[in-house]
Amino acid sequence: MSEPAHEILHLSNVSRHFSGLKALSDVSLSVNKGEVVGLIGPNGAGKTTLVNTICGVTPASSGVVTFDGKDITRIKTYQSARMGLSRTFQIVQPFAEYSALDNVAAAALFSQPGESLKSAREAARAHLSFVGLDAQADQPAATLTLAMRKRLELAKALAMKPKLLFLDEVNAGLNSAEVERATKLIHQLAADGITIVMIEHLMKVVLNVCTRIAVLHNGRLIADGAPRDIIKDPAVVDAYLGQQYAQRNAARG
Amino acid sequence: MTRSHIALFGFLACVAALPLFGEAYALRLGTIACMYAVFALSWNIVGGFAGYPSFATAAFFGLGAYTTGILMNKGAPLLVSVGVSLVFCLLLAAAFGAVLLRLRGHYFAIASLSLVEVFRELVNNATDLTGGGMGLNIPLVSGSSVMSDATFFFYAMWGLLLITAITVTIVASSKLGFGLNCIRQNETAATMVGLNATLYKAIAFGLSACFVGAAGGLYAAWVHYIDPSDVFDILYSVKPIVMALMGGLGSPLGVVFGAFLYLGLEEVVWRNYIQIHSGVLGVLIILLLLFLPHGLVSLRIEKIRQALFGRKASHV
Numbered sequence: 001m002s003e004p005a006h007e008i009l010h011l012s013n014v015s016r017h018f019s020g021l022k023a024l025s026d027v028s029l030s031v032n033k034g035e036v037v038g039l040i041g042p043n044g045a046g047k048t049t050l051v052n053t054i055c056g057v058t059p060a061s062s063g064v065v066t067f068d069g070k071d072i073t074r075i076k077t078y079q080s081a082r083m084g085l086s087r088t089f090q091i092v093q094p095f096a097e098y099s100a101l102d103n104v105a106a107a108a109l110f111s112q113p114g115e116s117l118k119s120a121r122e123a124a125r126a127h128l129s130f131v132g133l134d135a136q137a138d139q140p141a142a143t144l145t146l147a148m149r150k151r152l153e154l155a156k157a158l159a160m161k162p163k164l165l166f167l168d169e170v171n172a173g174l175n176s177a178e179v180e181r182a183t184k185l186i187h188q189l190a191a192d193g194i195t196i197v198m199i200e201h202l203m204k205v206v207l208n209v210c211t212r213i214a215v216l217h218n219g220r221l222i223a224d225g226a227p228r229d230i231i232k233d234p235a236v237v238d239a240y241l242g243q244q245y246a247q248r249n250a251a252r253g
Numbered sequence: 254m255t256r257s258h259i260a261l262f263g264f265l266a267c268v269a270a271l272p273l274f275g276e277a278y279a280l281r282l283g284t285i286a287c288m289y290a291v292f293a294l295s296w297n298i299v300g301g302f303a304g305y306p307s308f309a310t311a312a313f314f315g316l317g318a319y320t321t322g323i324l325m326n327k328g329a330p331l332l333v334s335v336g337v338s339l340v341f342c343l344l345l346a347a348a349f350g351a352v353l354l355r356l357r358g359h360y361f362a363i364a365s366l367s368l369v370e371v372f373r374e375l376v377n378n379a380t381d382l383t384g385g386g387m388g389l390n391i392p393l394v395s396g397s398s399v400m401s402d403a404t405f406f407f408y409a410m411w412g413l414l415l416i417t418a419i420t421v422t423i424v425a426s427s428k429l430g431f432g433l434n435c436i437r438q439n440e441t442a443a444t445m446v447g448l449n450a451t452l453y454k455a456i457a458f459g460l461s462a463c464f465v466g467a468a469g470g471l472y473a474a475w476v477h478y479i480d481p482s483d484v485f486d487i488l489y490s491v492k493p494i495v496m497a498l499m500g501g502l503g504s505p506l507g508v509v510f511g512a513f514l515y516l517g518l519e520e521v522v523w524r525n526y527i528q529i530h531s532g533v534l535g536v537l538i539i540l541l542l543l544f545l546p547h548g549l550v551s552l553r554i555e556k557i558r559q560a561l562f563g564r565k566a567s568h569v
Contacts, residue, residue, distance in 0.1 A: 110435075
């Protein structure tokens with residue numbers, strides 16, 4: 001609390017439309033160093049679009065995105081990756097024929113200028129062991145289970161030495177034991193000081209991990225604040241959480 | 254250096270011994286085989302590594318042929334002319350690649366095919382420079398005898414093949430090759446980890462064109478006469494793809510074998526079934542691709558031996 005908050009990401013009035021469809025309208029958001037921000041909202045709210053817009057996959061139609069003090073609104077995807085913005089995909093995107101090791105090595109190799117293939121593979125080993133995929137290092141990514149591929153995504157994202165890490169539904173499709181394991185990893189990353197923005201539907205995980213929650217609905221930011229305030233916010237309850245959740249939560253105190 | 258790369262260079266060394274045995278006909282075939290292998294290896298960079306099915310081989314072959322032809326008519330020596338062809342095709346293809354390779358799959362294939370037509374029309378219409386449809390005569394280079402001429406161009410084409418093979422094997426084991434393989438497997442993911450896909454694809458397209466351009470230059474000097482419909486023949490675009498598929502996509506050793514096998518088939522079929530040769534060749538290619546979908550490199554000596562002698566051995 002004593003340390004002044006250092007802003008790492010700032011969005012001001014960011015909009016993105018796909019011809020007629022307004023996927024994001026006037027989103028203003030800022031993320032401070034070391035925060036773990038949960039990005040929630042119903043399906044189609046624009047959560048993934050927001051991440052794509054920040055990373056340069058679908059640049060903003062209007063508004064300004066700054067990262068680490070630099071304007072990155074019109075930046076190319078590969079440039080944002082080299083600046084320390086990294087992400088995992090909701091739908092996993094492995095290099096299917098490559099081994100798990102080479103998948104992670106690719107991330108280390110291309111995100112750090114001047115990295116050699118050999119040193120990238122060495123770095124990759126450490127990241128694989130962090131996510132618990134040592135035993136699968138030489139297995140082609142296509143043969144891994146979904147839970148493993150999600151962890152592989154995480155290892156790839158970490159190999160890019162991120163300053164800001166986007167986690168896009170890392171827990172979707174995982175069973176409860178796997179979710180627990182993934183949650184532990186996220187805690188560890190946060191403890192290591194990596195700033196995280198996570199898109200997540202499992203409220204248990206969000207409340208467990210996040211220091212702040214931002215809520216998107218129909219492309220608008222409808223709430224942004226501390227988790228305990230957000231879950232009581234009537235607009236959020238209406239748009240996303242539902243009355244039942246609010247009542248259960250109130251009953252629990 | 255992997256075992257298959259060692260095998261590749263061993264094979265090329267054997268090919269170099271051809272002039273010791275062959276007469277002019279064998280040398281002519283050998284020269285064409287080396288040229289085909291240059292095509293197939295070059296195509297493999299953009300088609301095999303990066304996964305972009307290019308039909309532009311004929312475009313850069315013709316361009317290289319005309320570049321060398323025009324320069325030699327202006328009095329430039331062969332080596333300089335071929336060198337200029339190589340550099341010109343490298344730069345031009347890299348520039349085109351940065352634009353064309355934004356298209357994917359079928360769209361890219363069609364766009365690359367249109368390059369052949371565009372270049373042909375340009376050459377056809379630049380009559381003052383190229384002779385247009387009348388073709389272009391190219392001055393003789395080497396000695397007077399048929400044999401010394403044949404030997405010279407065989408070694409020139411073989412040397413070019415060697416340079417191509419060295420380049421391709423270096424690319425295959427470098428950061429560039431690793432990145433091109435990433436692009437083939439998942440281009441979106443590749444850019445997300447910081448790979449500059451446009452740059453990589455442009456380099457790949459440039460590399461896949463430059464040796465083809467140089468081969469075109471050697472070809473022009475070798476045959477002394479070129480015209481647009483000869484050197485911008487769309488078959489030059491299709492053949493390397495067939496060779497690469499027959500040999501084994503992505504493997505430098507495989508595509509070189511594919512090139513030699515293809516030429517062998519082409520020659521045998523042409524000799525024996527002169528009237529229906531393209532039909533017979535087509536059927537043979539389809540059969541090969543049906544029964545060996547991963548190409549010649551998927552054949553393992555161990556497996557062949559098992560298939561031939563395996564059962565017998567188990568009874569002993």
